[in-house]
Amino acid sequence: MVSDLFTLTLAPAKEAARQARSATTHFLRELGMKELLDDASLVVSELTTNATKLGQKFRLRLIVNERTLRIEVSDHSVDEPIVRARIGDDRAEDGRGLLVVAALADAWGFDVLPDGGKTVWAVLTCR
Numbered sequence: 001m002v003s004d005l006f007t008l009t010l011a012p013a014k015e016a017a018r019q020a021r022s023a024t025t026h027f028l029r030e031l032g033m034k035e036l037l038d039d040a041s042l043v044v045s046e047l048t049t050n051a052t053k054l055g056q057k058f059r060l061r062l063i064v065n066e067r068t069l070r071i072e073v074s075d076h077s078v079d080e081p082i083v084r085a086r087i088g089d090d091r092a093e094d095g096r097g098l099l100v101v102a103a104l105a106d107a108w109g110f111d112v113l114p115d116g117g118k119t120v121w122a123v124l125t126c127r
Contacts, residue, residue: 004031004064012052020048020060027062028069036069036124039104043122046097047073050081050120067126074119081110081120 006027010016021041028037044060051058051073061072083098101108105122112118 003066004062006060006062008060009057010048010051010060011057012055014052016052017045017048020044023060024062024071031064033064033067033069033126035126039124040069040071043071043101043104043124044073046100047071047120047122050097051075069124069126070121071124072119072121074113074117076117078112078116078118080118 004027006023008020008023010019021044024040024044025037028034028040040062048058048060054075054077056076058073058075061070061074063070063072081098083102098108101122104124106125108120108122110118110120
């Protein structure tokens with residue numbers, strides 16, 4: 001059962017990641033989940049930055065069930081998210097976002113949407 005839900009539609013602008021981080025921080029503080037602020041902000045930033053690159057509006061959803069936060073970013077692309085950089089590749093200038101997500105999240109993945117597009121998600125748990 002979903003106890004709390006937050007949804008925000010964002011334009012593909014350079015301030016989208018900042019807006020998403022700010023909204024996430026406010027939502028988690030309101031719920032008293034301050035221990036997730038740093039990790040959730042980073043995950044939201046990485047996922048929204050990837051969605052912004054597609055050049056279309058996208059949706060951020062934050063779903064809280066008891067002590068678990070599910071972060072979802074849905075966009076209109078059906079392309080699978082790709083981890084481009086490798087751990088230890090210091091020359092890569094880009095492509096580390098999903099490595100960051102994988103390192104911080106308890107689980108992450110993506111779902112293809114029936115009407116086109118996809119949702120990339122990550123789950124964080126309060127310890």
